[in-house]
Amino acid sequence: MDVLKNVITSFVPMSDEEYNLMLPIIERREVLKDTDLLQQGEICRHIYFIESGFFRMFYVDYKGNEINCRFAKPDDFLVDFASFITQRTAQYYCRAMEDSKVIALEYEQVENLYHSSPNWSKFGRLIAEYAYLIIIEREEMLHFQTPEERYKTILKKEPYLFQMVSQNQLSSYIGIKPESLSRLRKRMIGK
């Protein structure tokens, strides 16, 4: 619990009393490896906060390719944010890559929480801005960086991915073909 409190109050400092307004809406879930918290076509009814475990978020593009767009680890939030805020069907899958524990916060209860105090209202803005930054960060990596630069970026920002994720899974995240990642990796290690 303290971890979630630390993360939330790092967005917006608030009193214990104000933070505690959230406690009644906390719902804990265990998610077994290879099961989905969310599937394409469902409505994303919760924001999840990962207490333990590891998830990948992916979509299937119009060519049928499975593309990983995010990996989420303990202390991260996980949500199809567009589906959550509009309560329309999700385009993404959120799949546990190992047995995991999450806190689930339900849409209407979160909306009510945002109206419960000025700091929770501010948190609603900052989490939306944060969701924006997360998505734009990967988009900009794909747009502005060469494959080699992307590899270095991931190595610097998310080094654990190289241990936790297969080369095949990683390649779509970095936006290159598996065989190119393999060549790139050999070249980088050789440097």
Added chain:
Amino acid sequence: MDVLKNVITSFVPMSDEEYNLMLPIIERREVLKDTDLLQQGEICRHIYFIESGFFRMFYVDYKGNEINCRFAKPDDFLVDFASFITQRTAQYYCRAMEDSKVIALEYEQVENLYHSSPNWSKFGRLIAEYAYLIIIEREEMLHFQTPEERYKTILKKEPYLFQMVSQNQLSSYIGIKPESLSRLRKRMIGK
């Protein structure tokens, strides 16, 4: 002025008194055709609201290609949202495609406005969520739709683009090569 008020109160209904808290921070600007409200490398210090005219937002990718990611018309907001909320350098250009008039709202004054009342705080959240939806909408079009489906999507949602924007400008927005758009267009018109 009434137009901006209509747009803002369509996000969050509020009293005249509350809305008027914004009036002191409104700054009007005229932007001549082919000039930039924002360039890559600058910090995006303002959210703009377009009163008249037309803008394109684009970036230059790592291969040197100019990619249009958004077109903005009267009553639209225009901003490099990531640069605005972080006050870090922008990756995008916002260029007037005709003589235009905009309202500019400055970063710190907007932040203060968000703290001035519960409805302005809520507006801050909803505009961030809206910025998220705008960016994800184009991304999802590129990920999930075939070139032909994208063409139909734009024809339905932004039909004026086919009059206002050259085929060359439009093709990068739709995520296809100019020659493919030309072929696609002929095929669609022939149907």
